[in-house]
Amino acid sequence: MKIQDIKNRFGIIGTSPLLDRAMDIAIQVAPTDLSVLITGESGTGKEVFPQIIHQLSSRKHGAYIAVNCGAIPEGTIDSELFGHEKGSFTGANEMRKGYFEVADGGTIFLDEVAEMPLATQARLLRVLETGEFIKVGSSKVQKTNVRVVAATNVNLPQAIEKGKFREDLYYRLNTVPVTVPPLRERKQDIHLLFRKFAADFSAKYRMPSIKLDTDAEKLLTNYYYQGNVRQLKNITEQISIIEKTRDINADTLIRYLPQHNITQQPMLAKADGVQTEFTERDILYKILFDLKKDMNDLKKIVVDLIENDSVLKQDFMPENEHIIKKLYQDVGLTETTTLKLGYNENKDYDNGTIVIEEPRSLQQVEEEMIKKALEKYKGKRKHAANELGISERTLYRKINEYGIKE
Helix, strand or coil: CCHHHHHHHHCCCCCCHHHHHHHHHHHHHCCCCCCEEEECCCCCCCCHHHHHHHHCCCCCCCCEEEEEHHHCCCCCHHHHHHCECCCCCCCCCCCECCHHHHCCCCEEEEECHHHCCHHHHHHHHHHHHHCEEECECCCCEEECCCEEEEEECCCHHHHHHCCCCCHHHHHHHCCEEEECCCHHHCHHHHHHHHHHHHHHHHHHHCCCCCEECHHHHHHHHHCCCCCHHHHHHHHHHHHHHHCCCCEECHHHHHCCCCHHHCCCCCCCCCCCCCCHHHHHHHHHHHHHHHHHHHHHHHHHHHHHHHHHCHHHHHHCCHHHHHHHHHHHHHCCCCCCCEEEEEECCCCCEEEEEEEEECCCCHHHHHHHHHHHHHHHCCCCHHHHHHHHCCCHHHHHHHHHHHCCCC
16 A cells, blocks of 8 residues: 555645655554554654554454553553452452453554553563563453554653663564654645645634735744644644634734744753753753763873873973872872972973872871971970860870870
């Protein structure tokens, strides 16, 4: 069957190569029993592709059930999908079959699959791998022969990194990926869709169809559709109902286009319900962290050059000591390391040697301070204690502890 015949059958409008590619994959995979994951932004029409896959498969005479996982409360989703036994929880007054039991021999479309709780994801993975499931409140294993087609507008690899989606389930669902393009990447289809929607609303509301002039058509084509086909349909319906004139110019059309979207750059993929600005911030942080890592790597290379190149060492002048010291601290040799560059009175480096002094412990520092205070006051403990800011009794104990000879 040709792609155009499929478009006519399912009411798909458009000639975009990206749309045709997505449809071609769906047509090719339909006769198999492979799981399919449909991805794309909200409003692109992902829900049509599972129907195409089901109708062109050997399961077309079986049940087709579409489930919106995001619309089912977390506490009842297991019961909805896999069923429950009577009395298994409060309100379970009778046994109930789940969608996987009802759709045996058919197809289940799991829309917004990323909204599924982790515990339910584990149950779904078992169905995909073994065809087995257990009803809520039961211990009996049941078998089902169901093809699963899933869809999401969430970036699943990001959701996996955040621990909100199982990686093994992702690879099991993503056996064959189908990507539905956003409307902004199907510019040649925008006016075709507009005319179709305008004709539909003309028939629905029994009024003449609206038409665009040249400038309005250009504005409509170049607009950034964050809501994709769904947004275009809503805009067309608003204009059809509100405007009295049927000839729409650019000045009229622009009143129905949210201004902040007209020249917007492509929207970043939305992940797990996180707002777009937070996603952009995360990406900016990642860029900064990568830059910092590259800078640290570069510093380590410079330190290695200084350590291993005697000529390079000799070329450094004393005024560069603070630069080299900072370099050694940055690469993490030790936070308390003191760097000294040895050079003679003639301002020439003493073989360019770089000496790294090992950090001393607090006890070593304390012992040295006590010795210097006693030496300064010629063994008089009272004056030494005052100098150190401790009691004479404490000083006496420290002298014995460190074995200091007076």
